[in-house]
Amino acid sequence: MSGTPLVGWDDIASVAPDGLALIDDSGRFVQLNPAGVALCGGSTEAELIGVQSPFELGERAIVSQVGLLEDRPDEQVACWVPASGASRELAYRARRLPTDLTRTVVSFRDVTDEWQRHRRLAAIARISIGLASEGSLGATLDAVAQQSVRTDGLAGVQILILDSTGKELRLLGSAGLRHWDLFLDRLLECRDRGARLCMLDAVRDGQPVVVPHRWAQIHSDPAWEPLHAYLGELTWDSFVSVPLMVRGRAEGVLNAYFAPGQEISSRTLEFLAAMAEQAALAVDYATLLQRERDGARQDERQRLARDLHDSIVQQVFSIGMQANAIGILGDRGGHVPAAAVQRFAGEIGALSQTVLADLRAMVHELRPSPFTRLGLEEAVRALVRSTENRAGLACRMTFSKRLDALGPELAEDVYRITAEAIHNTVKHAEATAVTVRLVLRDHTLVATVADNGNGLVIGTPSTGSEGGRAGPAGSGDRGYGLTTMRERAERWGGSLNIRSRSGRGTTVRAVIPLPIQLPESVPTESTADPTDLRTVSL
Numbered sequence: 001m002s003g004t005p006l007v008g009w010d011d012i013a014s015v016a017p018d019g020l021a022l023i024d025d026s027g028r029f030v031q032l033n034p035a036g037v038a039l040c041g042g043s044t045e046a047e048l049i050g051v052q053s054p055f056e057l058g059e060r061a062i063v064s065q066v067g068l069l070e071d072r073p074d075e076q077v078a079c080w081v082p083a084s085g086a087s088r089e090l091a092y093r094a095r096r097l098p099t100d101l102t103r104t105v106v107s108f109r110d111v112t113d114e115w116q117r118h119r120r121l122a123a124i125a126r127i128s129i130g131l132a133s134e135g136s137l138g139a140t141l142d143a144v145a146q147q148s149v150r151t152d153g154l155a156g157v158q159i160l161i162l163d164s165t166g167k168e169l170r171l172l173g174s175a176g177l178r179h180w181d182l183f184l185d186r187l188l189e190c191r192d193r194g195a196r197l198c199m200l201d202a203v204r205d206g207q208p209v210v211v212p213h214r215w216a217q218i219h220s221d222p223a224w225e226p227l228h229a230y231l232g233e234l235t236w237d238s239f240v241s242v243p244l245m246v247r248g249r250a251e252g253v254l255n256a257y258f259a260p261g262q263e264i265s266s267r268t269l270e271f272l273a274a275m276a277e278q279a280a281l282a283v284d285y286a287t288l289l290q291r292e293r294d295g296a297r298q299d300e301r302q303r304l305a306r307d308l309h310d311s312i313v314q315q316v317f318s319i320g321m322q323a324n325a326i327g328i329l330g331d332r333g334g335h336v337p338a339a340a341v342q343r344f345a346g347e348i349g350a351l352s353q354t355v356l357a358d359l360r361a362m363v364h365e366l367r368p369s370p371f372t373r374l375g376l377e378e379a380v381r382a383l384v385r386s387t388e389n390r391a392g393l394a395c396r397m398t399f400s401k402r403l404d405a406l407g408p409e410l411a412e413d414v415y416r417i418t419a420e421a422i423h424n425t426v427k428h429a430e431a432t433a434v435t436v437r438l439v440l441r442d443h444t445l446v447a448t449v450a451d452n453g454n455g456l457v458i459g460t461p462s463t464g465s466e467g468g469r470a471g472p473a474g475s476g477d478r479g480y481g482l483t484t485m486r487e488r489a490e491r492w493g494g495s496l497n498i499r500s501r502s503g504r505g506t507t508v509r510a511v512i513p514l515p516i517q518l519p520e521s522v523p524t525e526s527t528a529d530p531t532d533l534r535t536v537s538l
Contacts, residue, residue: 018109019090023053025102039090039110041082054078057094057104077111086261088112113267137286138490141173144279148256149175152268155236155259160199160516161244161252161283164409168515169203169252171493173279176257177234181495184513185443186226195223199253202241206250208273210264214239238264242272244280251283315355322348375404376411376438380418384436391426394433400440406514413488414438414447414512417496420481421449421508429453429506443514445494450507456500485510 019036021029029048032040042048055078075091082088092108145157156176160169171184191197195218202209211217215236218224224231236257244252254276258264326344377399384395406414418436425434431453439446485508486496494512 018107021053021055021106021108023055023057023094023104023106027053027055027057029053030103036108039088039108040080041084041088053106054080054090055092055094055106055108057106086263137282138172138493140282140286141279142175143173144254144275144282145173145175148254148272148275152271153259153262154256155262156234156257158255159244159252159279160255162203162250163407163515165407169199170515171513178230179495180230181444181511181513182442183227183230184493184516186230188443188516189226190224193223193226195221198239199241199255202243202253203250206243206245206248208243208269209241210269211239212264213237235259237262240264240269240272242269242276244276244283246280246284251280254279315351319348319351319355322351376406376415377403379415380436380438383415383419383422387422387426387434393426393431396433396435398435398437398439400438402440403438406445410445410492410512410514413491414445414510417485417488417508417510418447418449420485424481424508425449425451425453425506429455431505440514445510445512445514447510447512448507450505452505455502455504455506456498 017035019039020033021036022031024030029051032042032045032048034045037043037045037048040048056076075093077089077091080088080090088110089112090108091111092106094104094106097103097105141159141161145159148154148157154176157174158171158177159173160171162169169184187197198209198211198214215231215238218231219228234257237260238258240256240258242254242256243250244254254272256272322344326341329340380399381397384397387393388395403411418438422434422436425431429451431451434449434451437446437448437450439448482496482498489496489510489512492512492515494510497509497511498506499509500506
């Protein structure tokens with residue numbers, strides 16, 4: 001025992017509603033009342049005497065280390081981990097004994113649920129604020145996953161969303177789990193071997209699905225063998241899948257992996273439902289923003305079409321009139337005044353230059369997507385052939401079969417990534433050869449553009465840490481192009497990697513996991529209450 005008991009302690013302890021503890025100068029328990037013993041998870045006072053307490057005392061009490069309660073600013077909060085059971089958060093006040101400055105009386109109470117609620121509300125507020133920023137959807141969903149893990153101490157979180165067809169799932173946000181390009185492919189392999197994907201139940205029914213001790217089930221099931229090593233990297237036990245509901249429709253799922261011994265309480269499920277709602281809002285916002293951009297693009301094309309008719313068409317008409325005038329002069333026979341011919345020729349030349357300038361400015365915005373006429377492979381082939389003829393590069397191409405089975409939106413993003421990489425090679429690399437590869441490996445698309453040029457200059461102002469191609473001054477558009485390529489890859493849950501060595505060329509590699517094809521039985525509409533709870537026993 002450290003120290004002697006405090007005289008009159010029993011009289012004080014018997015009427016105190018909160019926990020009371022007498023702490024010595026080294027921070028160890030000297031005495032506790034019954035409420036204090038219970039709050040500390042003990043059975044008797046004797047087993048806690050001499051144990052180091054969690055409370056910071058005197059000059060050692062650092063507010064920033066433990067935090068303060070907003071409604072009781074004189075209280076601090078400390079975390080207590082008992083010998084057995086879950087950790088608790090204790091709000092406390094400490095006062096030195098006036099008769100013995102080596103000992104302190106601490107009054108404390110359990111605020112675990114209250115403090116957890118504060119953290120959850122703060123996490124939801126942070127995510128709500130983040131939705132107003134201009135980050136990509138992938139970055140926003142990563143933030144939702146990270147806040148979920150940090151706030152509730154989860155082992156990991158994944159967020160998957162449905163594509164525009166409502167038939168395929170894409171992994172866009174995660175925390176706690178290592179990024180692995182083959183995850184979706186291996187998940188499909190598990191499904192094909194007979195494994196049950198509980199998240200599909202959440203999508204189908206529009207209700208949360210809770211599976212206690214899920215890791216033990218997966219680990220013992222041979223159908224899950226392709227993911228045993230990957231999921232085994234995480235220390236987890238139970239599993240919850242919460243649908244992302246937008247206007248009564250499941251737009252994806254938030255999958256939560258719980259640490260061993262972690263309780264799946266109703267408040268935890270309410271918090272996950274709130275975070276899923278924030279993720280659903282982010283998905284809905286991104287969808288509406290994309291529609292707005294598509295509408296704005298269509299309006300701009302219509303405006304350019306009107307400008308084309310009102311300006312260029314009129315100018316071409318004037319050229320035709322000038323040409324007709326010259327023809328009429330020639331038909332009259334005899335001597336044609338040279339001054340008249342020169343005047344007509346000058347006007348035609350000036351009009352032609354004006355038309356050419358206007359057309360060059362408009363053609364990029366007016367031209368239809370190559371995918372309205374060609375598939376991905378043929379569109380890239382046409383681009384490469386044009387680059388060969390224009391820039392004199394020696395080009396090699398490799399394509400996998402089944403590229404044309406990709407959805408039009410994904411195919412266009414892959415085309416734009418490839419086109420931007422080729423454009424950078426032509427403009428900045430001073431290369432003589434380039435290799436373009438679009439390859440399907442398992443359930444992953446890998447797009448690679450490699451050149452033999454002068455490589456990247458790492459850390460140039462135009463591109464930050466990604467680097468930029470060594471080249472002439474004034475090539476500051478490189479950073480924007482690299483950012484756009486990266487955003488296009490991340491839109492599909494993929495990644496962009498750029499490898500380069502000075503004088504030895506650059507390789508741009510986009511890795512995009514292909515979406516999971518959902519069973520045809522999954523409906524697109526649901527009127528179920530997303531807060532309902534259903535436990536699945538497998």
